Amino acid sequence: MSDRWIEVADRVWARRLEELDQTLGLVVGDDCCLVIDTGISAEAGFAFATAIRELTDLPWQVAYTHDHFDHWFGTSAFGESSVWAVADGAHYVRFGDEQRRKWVAKYRLDGREEEARQMGASRLVPPNCRVQGAVGLNLGGRTVVLRQVGPAHSDNDMVVEVPDAGVLFAGDLLEQGAPPSYSSAFPIEWPQAVEHLLGWKPPVVVPGHGEPGDYWWARAQVRDLAEVARLCAEAAQGFLTEDEAAEHGPFGPETMRTAIARWKELTPPAPEPLPQPEPDRTPPAPVVIYDFDYQIDMRP
Template identity: 85%
Template sequence: MSDRWIEVGDRVWARRLKELDQTLGLVVADECALVIDTGTTAEAGFAYATAIRELTNLPWQVAYTHDHFDHWFGTAAFGESAVWAVADGAHYVAFGDEQRKAWVAKYRLDGREEDARKMAASRLVPPNCRVQGAIGLNLGGRTVVLRQVGLAHSDNDMVVEVPDAGVLFAGDLLEQGAPPSYTAAYPIEWPQAVEFLLSWKPKVVVPGHGEPGDYWWARAQARDLAEVSRLCTEVAQGFLTEDEAAEHGPFGPDSMREAIARWKELTPPAPEPAPRPASAATPPPPVVVYEVFDYQVDMTR
C-alpha cells in the first residue's frame, strides 16, 4: 500500500500511511487547517506536510491524539505553529526521549539502521497549547472540538470532532485491522470512554491505524472493548482463569493477556491479613446464659 488520501467529509481527509498502517487527519476551514498527528519521524512528517500542501495553502495548527511516538515525532517538519494536546510539554519531552532511545535501539537490533538514523535525527516538538475538558477551536467558518478523553488507551487521549461533517478522529482509541494496544491502557475505563464519545453518532470514525469506518463499526469495537473489561473483572473475581479469558477474548489471546497484565499492574494487591495473637489462636468456648421466664397465658381472653 502506498500513502494516500481518503476524503471522509467536506474538506476533511484521512491520510493512510504504509508505515505502521497509520491514519493521520486533516481538517480544512476558511482561514486555517488542523493537522491531526504527524507520523513517526521528522522525515515522515516532511512527506506528510508536502502532501497537505497538495490540498491547501492555508496556515495550520497541529493536534496530538496522545503521546505515543508514531503520532507526534514528525512535527518538526511543520515549523512554528500551535500544537494542542492533553498532557503538557514537559511530559512529552521526557516520555518522547524514552521512546526514541528504545525505538532506536530496537531498529538497530533488527538491522534497520536507516530507520534508527531517521528517528535519532528527529527533533521532538512538545505541545504548547493544553486541552483540559473540551475546547471549540474556530478555524474560520468551521469549529472543531478538541476533547480530552480521560483514562482509556493512555492517560492523555484526545479526540477531534468535526460536527458539521459528522467525523470523529479517534486516535488509537479505535483500530481497524489490528487489535488495540493495552500496553499503557486502562482496560476497565476504556470502553466507557468510547461509548461516551460515540453518543453524538458520528457518521465517520477515523481510527489511529487502519481504514476509516462508520458509527456501527465503532459501536461494535466498543462492545468488544467492554467484553475485555468484563473478562478482566471475572478473572479478578475468580470466576474465570486467565487461560479461559485469553481463549475467549474478542481480540485474540495475546491481546487479552496483555489487557489482564495491564489490569494487574494497575490494581494494587490486597493487603495481607493481620496475624492473630497467639492467645487468640484457640478461642475460648462460648458462654451460654439461660434465662428462665415464669409466665402464664390466660386462654380465656
C-alpha cells in the same frame, strides 16, 4: 499500500500511511487548518506536510491524539505552530526520550538502520497548548472540538470532533484491521470512555490505524473492548483462569494476555491483614444472681 488521501467529508481528509498502517488527519477551515498527528519521524512529518500543501496553503495548527511516538515525532517539519494535547510538554519530552531509545533499538535489531537513524535525528516538539475537558477551535467558518477522553488507550487521549462534517478522529481509541494496543491502556475504563464518546453518533469515525469506518463499526469495537474488560474482571474474581480468558478474548490470545497483565499492573495488591491482638484469656468474673424472697402485706 502507498501513502494516500481519503476525503471523508467536505474539506476533511484522512492520510493513510504504509508505515504502521497509520492514519493521520487534516481538517480545513476558511482561515487555517488542523493537522491531526504527524507521524514517526521528521522525514515522515515532512512528507505529510508536503502532501498537505497539495491540498491547502492555509496556516496550520497541530493536535496530538496522545503521546505515543508514531503520533508526534514528525512535528518538527511543521515549524512554529500551536500544538494541542492533553498531557503537558514536560511529560511529552520525558516519555518521548524513553520511547525513542526503545524504538531506535528495535529498528536496528530489525535491520532497519535508515528508519532508526531518522527517528534518532528527529527533534521532538512538545505541545504548547493544553486541553483539559474540551476546547472549541475556530478554523474560520468551522469549529472543531478537541476533547479529552479517558483514561482509556492511554492516560492522555484526545479526540477531534468535526460536528459540521459528522467526523470523529478517534486516535488509537479505535483501530481498524489490527487489535488495539493494551500495553499502556486502562482495560476497565476504556470501553466506558469510548461509549460516552460515541454519544453523538458520528457518521464517520477515523481510527489511529487502519481505514475509516462508520458509527456502527465503532460500536461493534466498543462491544469487543467491553468484553475484554469483562474477561479481566472474571479472571480477577476467579470465575475464569487467565488461560481461559486469553483463549476467548475477542482480539486473540496475545492481546488478551497483555490486557490482563496491564490490569494486574494497575490493580493495587490486597492490603496485608492487620495484626490481631492476642485474645484475653483471663477467666470471666463469676456472675452472682440474687434471689429475693419477700411478701407484701396488702391488708388495710
